[in-house]
Amino acid sequence: MRGKNLKIISGNSNRRLAEDICEFIGVPLTDAIVTTFPDGESFVKINENIRGQDVFLIQSSSPPVNDNLIELLIMIDAARRASAARITAVIPFYGYARQDRKDQPRVPITAKLVANLLTSAGADRVVAVDLHAGQIQGFFDIPVDHLLAFPVLYEYIVEKELKNLMVMAPDVGGVKMADAYARMLKCGLGFVAKKRHSATQVEATSIVGDVKGCDVLLIDDMTETAGTLCAAARLIKQQGASRILAAVTHANLQEMAYERLQNGPIEEVIVTDTIPVDPKDLPIKVLSVAPLLGEAILRINNNESVTSLFRVKGF
Incomplete structure (x- = not known):
């Protein structure tokens, strides 16, 4: 088993990817309930002790976008209230990224709003793959690891x-x-x-x-x-x-x-x-980006550089 004090929790947007990441790293997926009430409200319960742990939450903001985004925010809040030492939101696909500027009157900059929501919920770090616009990294006041596919x-x-x-x-x-x-x-x-x-x-x-x-x-x-x-x-x-x-x-x-x-x-x-x-x-x-994300998670967990992940063989 690799990784120290490492916990990986999956939302419902891409559980298969989360399982593949865990298989690459050699750690089990943390037992958690991520579901909805009959009225549509999201509910999260982490069934393992994560106090003092380095927690990585795997969730893309893919369709249904709003449901998956809210689910991620609730997962972050649950981990924070369970006394996780560090919470990293691993967002393979960062939704709302195209709304990154005011290109017409009276429209929102929703990519910035989502960044604010993630930070306010309690995320300490974000990992994303191929952001639609690189400047979205600047919307965050927390570290962002922008990986390339x-x-x-x-x-x-x-x-x-x-x-x-x-x-x-x-x-x-x-x-x-x-x-x-x-x-x-x-x-x-x-x-x-x-x-x-x-x-x-x-x-x-x-x-x-x-x-x-x-x-x-x-x-x-x-x-x-x-x-x-x-x-x-x-x-x-x-x-x-x-x-x-x-x-x-x-x-x-x-x-x-x-x-x-x-x-x-x-x-x-x-x-x-x-x-x-x-x-x-x-x-x-x-x-699959599971090896890419798995290696990034291991390096973040060990406080190592992720720069070499941008390189390909022979370069």
């Missing part, structure tokens, strides 16, 4: 042996993330400009970069309806790309996404299990 995705992408590879961002906002992949994969970089007509309708308008005859890898941090991905992929295919794959950290797939992927030109979508994913017989490859 790239090392998890990289090895699988390399095994594909893609020819004449071009990494593309499906919109301008994803260029920085795509650039990191392009540099590590030592290939070309481009992006697609788009117009958003609604929350579910996107139009790809133009491409920066020559994709003719290339195997194209679309990179994004998250997708729900696959509108941006599929619109970009169609335009890229029209420009003469040979193959199109996509790598997405957080796949919060709705029914519309499955329909678009079924009928679109994307050959394979590579995702992680920060959110539970059902491939539904589609070419969706799910890679």
Whole structure:
């Protein structure tokens, strides 16, 4: 068993991931009841002594987002009142991250509100994977370990042996993330400009970069309806790309996404299990972030650096 004074508690958003993390670390999942009353109120009871322990709470704010967020806040409060020495909220997928600024009048900055709620509830530290906007780390007044899924995705992408590879961002906002992949994969970089007509309708308008005859890898941090991905992929295919794959950290797939992927030109979508994913017989490859999060938990528990987790083999 590795880890000292270490307790891991899972909410209901992604219990399988929590179990895989515990298996990687070699510790049992802490016995806890995380349920709801008939009226919908969340209830948490920790059935083990956690006084003076280093407690890690595993919970993504995936659908149902508000229920899972409230469940996490209650878990934090329960751990604090049970005299945990340190409480770390491990949030593989940080919801509300797109609401990180006032881009129109009289709208909230909900990503900051969520940060305030987590801190006020009693979290001492936060661990997240591929935040939609890196500046969200600055919304917290407690330490944030912002892990990158790239090392998890990289090895699988390399095994594909893609020819004449071009990494593309499906919109301008994803260029920085795509650039990191392009540099590590030592290939070309481009992006697609788009117009958003609604929350579910996107139009790809133009491409920066020559994709003719290339195997194209679309990179994004998250997708729900696959509108941006599929619109970009169609335009890229029209420009003469040979193959199109996509790598997405957080796949919060709705029914519309499955329909678009079924009928679109994307050959394979590579995702992680920060959110539970059902491939539904589609070419969706799910890679686990359990070793990444497990190693981060061990290092935090031992007060060691997590910097090397951002590196991949050979770099």
